[in-house]
Amino acid sequence: MSLPFQVVVLWSDALFFGLITAVVMLGMWARRQAPLRQSWARVASDKVAMVSATILAAFLFVGVLDSLHYRAQLDAVPGQAVAQKINYAVEVNSLLDVLLAPLREHPEKTYSAPLATHLFSKEPLPGSIERGFPRLAWGGAHLGQALEHRTIDIVQRSALGAAGGLLLWLGLMSMMRLRFNRHNHATDSAEKIPNGTQSAGAGNTARKTSRRAASHATLFTLLVLFLLAGITIALGSGYHVLGTDKVGQDVLYLSLKSIRTGLLIGTLTTLVMLPVAVLLGILAGYLGGWVDDLIQYAYTTLNSIPGVLLIAAAVLMMQVVIDTHPDWFATSAERADARLLALCLILGMTSWTGLARLLRGETLKLRELEFVQAARAFGVSHFAIMQRHILPNLMHIVLIALVMDFSGLVLAEAVLSYVGVGVDPATISFGTMINAARMELARDPMVWWSLAAAFTFMFILVLAANLLTDAVRDAFDPRTAA
């Protein structure tokens, strides 16, 4: 093999990509179903939804980049006979690490404020007995002694970055416009034939204007994202844009790396929790009797044990298993990954009770409704009734619960990391960042940037997810869709 690196597929990567593939395939299937396509078209003509989707896509893009892992090939050690066996680095890196190499590879000694040129705390200056703020190794190093030019430099770089972002956006726009126009001509001529009546035409124009407004909003969001990215890249090549943390790591790098952890914990945990909650909730509500008793007993028992305690016990047990079998994992990244997955599994197994209880109650109501009775009068099997009549009428609850849980789980991870049973200390996550910020806030003067960065990123992620789900739920509810 001539590849200069070895592709590493962690378990979480596989699951993450599996999930994305499943969503894409579902989307392709949905494209062919006329009713589903209509519902999604409604989502596409909602401004807020499209802005949220664009932002989420940006987050997802970062997450995907961070999920393409590899091990670099090591240079052959001189003196060794022509390498029979190629050695790979112990460190597992992702594509994101490569892109962010300048940030990753230029650590400072300790805290520094965003865009600073000096360390945040006084230290003995080299070659003198005085204490002062030492220069940063990388942040603003290119300025040399001309420190008074810092502001001008920042403005210049920002302007340059913004111009780059704008240019890129304009390029993308013109490309899209070309394609869009061609597409539009095609659909216009195709649509003119069947829509004979005026009212349908009027509805179509209304739909089209809102669609256009939504696509304008999307393009505007893209512009903002491109500008921000351009500015960040331009500044990031010379400064620590969001400062550095206690050990001098770039906070921007940490925040971007945390996105993958957040997305994974949010999605994989719900993936574990959802089938259990939906299945048990519906079974308990629909069948009643001893099945109901059994399931209620299970979740009441589970609920009466303090959650953190249960999770801590499970995580510690997993950790013992992981620690006693070092041979299972080739690299530390794989070990950290196993722990992340274990955390998802455990969080999932303990968090299904709330949703299951909610679904059981709703099912109890639904099963007495007359359309379920009508289905029973046709002799429709219990399974088919649950799948065709109960489940679709529960989906709005499931969707809301999903998003609520997504944000809740990202936060739960922070709490657990605080107790010391969260993700592996080597894994970068919003939880570990916020956790570290606990001490930083107690300092005087306060170190606010890592908390602010983690908070902002998490806030935008969760808000975008919430708004999108809201729009999706509205579009799919036949009662509000009219």
Added chain:
Amino acid sequence: MSLLSVSNLVINIGAARPVDGVSFSIAAGECFALLGESGCGKSMTALALMRLLPPGAKVSQGQIEFSGTPLLTLPENRMRQVRGGGIGMIFQEPATSLNPVMRIGHQIGEALALHEQLQGVAARARAVELLTQVGIPDPVRRLDEFPFQLSGGMKQRVMIAMALAGRPRLLIADEPTTALDVTIQAQVLDVLDALRRKQGMAVLLITHDLGVVARMADRVGVMYAGQLIEEAPRAQFFAHPAHPYSIRLFAALPDPARRGGHLATIPGNVPPADTRYTGCRFVDRCTEALPQCRESAPEWRAVTSDQKMRCFLERSTSEKKTDTEKVGSDEATALQGGQAKNAFLAVANGDTATEDNDDAVEPPLLTVNDLRVHFPIRRGLLQRTVGHVRAVDGISLQLRTGRTLALVGESGCGKTTAGKAILQLIPPTAGQVYLNSQPLTGLSVSELRPLRVQMQMIFQDPFASLNPRMRVGDIIAEGMRTLGLQKGSQEDTTQRIAALLGRVGLGAEMASRYPHEFSGGQRQRIAIARALAVNPSLLVCDEPTSALDVSVQAQILNLLAQLQREQQLAFLFITHNIAVVDYLAHEVAVMYLGRIVERGTTDEVLRNPQHPYTQALLAAVLPVHGPVAAVTRLNGEMPSAAKPPHGCHFHPRCPHADVACCTTNPPEVVISATHSARCLKLKN
């Protein structure tokens, strides 16, 4: 000088105008009835009088004057005195109008403290007085009870008592008896009428029920699509309705004289509130529309000295009768066409329309023997059974092909449970059900499935009986798919769905829509199409028209009658509406507290009732024409099925009961070959 005068009231919700230029006045002590179908703006008008419009709705034009005071400009603190003190209001649903966690005495006391400044002993004494006025027995004890301890009729009386607490001069009653059974409705209306006469209180009665109007009102205003379209004194209105809509409303009432024939229907539905009108609002549903009806809106004009309407048509009194008849015959011809169109379907279904002349030889399609459904009452930690709710307590029925058996009774008598138990949707506790001489009881789910092709059900609430997440086509196809009738390709199924939709009077293109896009009547048609999809021979109809307006009810009843003629369907028709029974049914079984007390042909039971309960039930029905029968009303309400009385279940309410009735369950007394009743008094 009128007590209340409303002039040119317009209410806006956004661009929609649910009330658009309504003017009327009520004199002191007068009962004015606002009559109209759902969605015509009558409740909105009432709420505007109290200035209690929901958020988003606001009065954009008009004047409301209450005993000389303009209400719309009154400051809120003065308005609060008018509410309750000047104008009282009672609502449709007594169950939700009372606070479930407050004692009755406290709830009445609240109103007393506010309007009469009464506290403590004085308030309690006045509360007892009020409860006595509305005819609640043992009022002192009732004051300390919670709403859940009272029955529906009692709750409505408490509501009336609360409304009376401020000694209002006008009482707004918004569908006060719609949620109540007929015998209870009669009691509540008696109370209202007596109070009005004794206290000289004016009443604004909002209702859709012509019977209630006939019983209560002095004057009638008919509302349609946000406007008053006719106003007349009661006698004038019932004798000579002037507006085409009013005429058709009367023609749409089920009536024994039209049995087997067709009810006049008003095609279509009430237009939605955001419709923009240029001409008359009724023009699209009117058969007598003139060209000018579309171009300009008719003015509010006097027909006679005290009858006004909003219509261009000039008519003399003699014309009207023929109009009503013409309406009927129009329907019939329209239907003939429909029949021809559907004839091929009937043939395809293998239904040959045979005359039922060999009644006696033909074995019954459905036989029910001593069916019982008891629900266990479980209590305590170990969920031991401490008793049974005897919802159905031994009923026997027979129903032949192509006939309709009406199961009549008040709510809670077990008629719906009986229907579901016959279809094996609820496992019966005891007894047998035979369909085509094949036993249904004791079969497993998979053994029952092939038999379900022969029996289907239509439910009461068309809004709950269709899955909101399924398309109409899928809803109709579900039965075919499950029961393996979908033999052909996808094309065949689509065609069959289109044919079924056509059969119930809907367009084939509606198969791809969701239920929420349809009105109540259209939904009920979809539910009927779903049941018909598997070609059943027995349809259990559970109050299929009770949630619908009169004009739409007529459409559904016509459809059912037509289907019965064409497909020889047998209907088990569960209802509390005697007028519908009289129009549709061949035989009637009257149910009381889980038992059938009387059965026979429709004429035998309705014209010559033998059982005291049947007599009381029929007497409680409010006639639209003619005087209210002066008979003794039934006292009290139906006891709980968990603790039915010993002996004859009816004896606690029966005016003729004696000691024997308390101990002996009366056997069936045969009156004629088809007529029988269960009453000890009939032996003699």
